[in-house]
Amino acid sequence: MVSKHFHIDRTENSPQIDMDVDNGIMEFVGRSLPHNSEQFYSRVYRGLDEYLQRTRGETTVNMKLDYLDTSSSKHIYNIFSRLNAETAEGRQVRVNWHYECGDEEMAETGKDYESLFRLDFSFIEVEELF
Template sequence: MPSLKIAATGRTPEVDFDFPNGVLRLAGESYPDDVATFFGPLLTALRSFLAESPATPLRFDMELLYFNSSSAKALMNILQMLETAARGGRPVTVAWCYEEDDESMRELGEDFAEDLDSVSFLLKEVPVSGVR
């Protein structure tokens, strides 16, 4: 399956889903006007990849500085898909990156991690402006 790349806008994150190498990345800010229109193709592509390549290890780098509640629901859908894949035996790692001193994003990462049992979830503090 080919990679899925979408440039960031003022309201949507950069998407770099490198399916051939098993590395998925979201970076920037996420508060799209229409969450379903933005995240729908990402969920569809991920679902197809998971079905086509069941053994490929995956890493999801979550490098968002901010996201709204609608985006949080879409992110949870992505994480639940990854959790299902991990339960099926696929190695899955989530790297939740947050800027130092950003307690809110760290706590959100901790909250998301609580819902995942089979995914390896890493909280990764990065220097300010280290997250795009």
């Protein structure tokens, strides 16, 4: 049987990632600078493909990242690109981009992604991400 929940534990260099099919929620928490980003994100892409096959309604993506290295930024772009393609099929995708107070760089990173995709972005400033 296919899992209804995809999970990767957070480490010092890679984010916790959860995809909950039943509730239509995806969450990325931590920092993303994995030693081998291709290997790490290949698992995420497989989880995302399964998630998209099993859900049809609205999806909420909670991004709570305090750092993205260059290769991770590319993978987040690819994830948003896949989600953006789903909006053409009628899926609503909401992205809650959380960033810590004063972290203008991460706020700007989120705004850069917002400008590239037709996803419903909200920006949420918090005291602490995790």
